[in-house]
Amino acid sequence: MTIQFKWAEFFDAQDIYEITDNAFIPNPYSLAQIENELKNPNYRYFIALEGKRVVGFVSYIQSIDTLDLTELAVHTDYQRRGIAQNLIQKSLEFLKPFEALYLEVRSSNFKAINLYTKLGFKKLNMRKNYYSNPEEDAIVMELKKDVVIISFESSADETSVAVVKNGNQILSNIVATQINSHQRFGGIVPEVASRHHLEWINIVLNQALKEANITNPHEQLDAVAATYGPGLVGSLLVGLMAGKTFAQINDLPFIGVNHLAGHLLAANFNRGIIYPAMALMVSGGHTELVLMEKPGNFKIIGETLDDAAGEAFDKVGRVLGLNYPAGKEMQELSKLGTVNIDFPIAKTTGTYDFSFSGIKSAVINYLHHEEQLGNSVNKNDVIASFQKAVVDALIQKTDLALSNYDVKMLVLGGGVAANEMLRNKLEEITSKHKIELNMVPIRFSGDNAAMIGAAGYQYFIDDKFSDLSLDTKPNLDFESLVDD
Ligand SMILES: Nc1ncnc2c1ncn2[C@@H]1O[C@H](COP(=O)(O)OP(=O)(O)OP(=O)(O)O)[C@@H](O)[C@H]1O
Numbered sequence: 001m002t003i004q005f006k007w008a009e010f011f012d013a014q015d016i017y018e019i020t021d022n023a024f025i026p027n028p029y030s031l032a033q034i035e036n037e038l039k040n041p042n043y044r045y046f047i048a049l050e051g052k053r054v055v056g057f058v059s060y061i062q063s064i065d066t067l068d069l070t071e072l073a074v075h076t077d078y079q080r081r082g083i084a085q086n087l088i089q090k091s092l093e094f095l096k097p098f099e100a101l102y103l104e105v106r107s108s109n110f111k112a113i114n115l116y117t118k119l120g121f122k123k124l125n126m127r128k129n130y131y132s133n134p135e136e137d138a139i140v141m142e143l144k145k146d147v148v149i150i151s152f153e154s155s156a157d158e159t160s161v162a163v164v165k166n167g168n169q170i171l172s173n174i175v176a177t178q179i180n181s182h183q184r185f186g187g188i189v190p191e192v193a194s195r196h197h198l199e200w201i202n203i204v205l206n207q208a209l210k211e212a213n214i215t216n217p218h219e220q221l222d223a224v225a226a227t228y229g230p231g232l233v234g235s236l237l238v239g240l241m242a243g244k245t246f247a248q249i250n251d252l253p254f255i256g257v258n259h260l261a262g263h264l265l266a267a268n269f270n271r272g273i274i275y276p277a278m279a280l281m282v283s284g285g286h287t288e289l290v291l292m293e294k295p296g297n298f299k300i301i302g303e304t305l306d307d308a309a310g311e312a313f314d315k316v317g318r319v320l321g322l323n324y325p326a327g328k329e330m331q332e333l334s335k336l337g338t339v340n341i342d343f344p345i346a347k348t349t350g351t352y353d354f355s356f357s358g359i360k361s362a363v364i365n366y367l368h369h370e371e372q373l374g375n376s377v378n379k380n381d382v383i384a385s386f387q388k389a390v391v392d393a394l395i396q397k398t399d400l401a402l403s404n405y406d407v408k409m410l411v412l413g414g415g416v417a418a419n420e421m422l423r424n425k426l427e428e429i430t431s432k433h434k435i436e437l438n439m440v441p442i443r444f445s446g447d448n449a450a451m452i453g454a455a456g457y458q459y460f461i462d463d464k465f466s467d468l469s470l471d472t473k474p475n476l477d478f479e480s481l482v483d484d
Pocket residue numbers: 155156230231259263282283284285286309310311313314325326327328331414415416417418419420445446447
């Protein structure tokens with residue numbers, strides 16, 4: 001006979017009591033206690049039935065957004081049939097929304113601990129001598145509700161949609177890049193970019209849904225996130241409108257995400273960020289030192305006064321006849337060259353500020369000078385020397401920030417985070433300062449929607465939802481994300 005599951009009613013009290021009598025010796029429950037709990041709306045009993053016979057139950061106490069699993073019992077004649085697992089799984093389907101579910105289990109009860117682990121519970125802590133008869137420690141376990149977010153990114157020249165679970169597990173991440181269309185112009189052409197986004201957004205969206213097996217967005221997803229700035233207005237509009245529309249059609253909450261928060265929180269795909277943290281944000285448009293005192297909090301302590309680090313790579317690359325964007329190719333060419341030219345990095349008055357426009361001029365001057373002298377120039381030496389100068393400047397200010405701020409971790413994010421020399425030097429200075437280093441995995445360093453899903457999760461936890469009237473903010477910075 002098949003087993004059915006349902007929420008218990010008052011008249012099930014006697015049957016539930018009989019299960020406790022069968023499962024627990026001595027039985028800590030009384031019929032009156034179970035009857036009282038069934039009358040109390042904060043107590044919930046979910047039962048397994050074979051025909052009319054109650055064969056198992058799980059009980060919960062519910063508070064505002066958390067649950068406690070108080071008991072789980074299956075009649076001895078019905079064990080080893082997956083009923084316990086089904087009781088929990090099926091009851092949780094009905095118990096949404098909750099944020100976390102807790103339970104205590106005897107530390108020697110490996111069978112139960114294994115079952116809970118299989119269901120996604122994690123050990124939280126120990127309670128010493130929690131049980132009596134016999135006296136024993138309890139292990140407290142926690143189950144966090146999964147948060148699945150679909151995210152849209154289209155701020156520059158990548159059209160991307162991702163589905164991300166709990167801010168760190170990628171169910172899909174589709175990126176359509178337009179680099180080929182822009183290369184012949186040596187940079188992004190805004191009008192061309194927005195047209196490509198329009199052509200691609202639905203294709204990318206459908207692919208992202210398909211790969212993540214999302215067939216019923218309203219049921220399977222918890223929110224929609226989309227980049228609303230910074231970036232090119234025509235590009236931003238496409239992803240933002242797509243995200244807002246998707247949220248509206250599927251009746252899901254909407255979250256407008258700061259692209260820069262995405263670049264930094266993509267480090268969560270490597271491992272969880274430990275706060276307070278310092279972050280070095282290095283991309284095509286931004287170079288900043290950002291203090292992250294607690295989750296969701298970003299404060300710029302230093303930034304570039306002119307060009308961004310990635311921009312410097314791209315501009316110097318262009319002078320040397322390389323394709324846009326040049327950073328990756330320059331890194332490879334630098335390995336064939338020698339650092340033998342001293343390119344000065346401009347001094348800045350702000351303690352943690354950067355300046356990279358001077359080095360671009362220094363490279364151009366050097367090339368002209370050598371040309372005038374009739375000397376042949378080894379391009380790879382120029383690249384290796386340039387790269388060293390840029391990385392040194394980044395390292396110097398980061399080192400200073402780590403000396404003056406008491407942080408537990410350094411986070412690295414943004415497209416230039418792919419640079420090997422930078423990564424190696426950051427290893428050195430963080431080990432010198434004895435703090436953790438959390439670098440975005442290289443494949444998530446450039447623009448992608450998964451990083452917007454990682455940031456969207458943080459916004460979700462912090463209850464930072466947006467109205468559907470949210471507009472693009474091409475010049476958005478981190479200020480909107482500091483709350484003291
Ligand atoms: N290995 C590398 N070394 C140095 N620079 C690199 C490397 N790989 C990529 N870059 C640079 O990273 C930049 C692209 O980064 P990203 O996609 O984060 O920038 P963006 O999205 O255009 O700007 P922003 O995020 O500031 O709006 C380009 O300037 C590129 O040259």
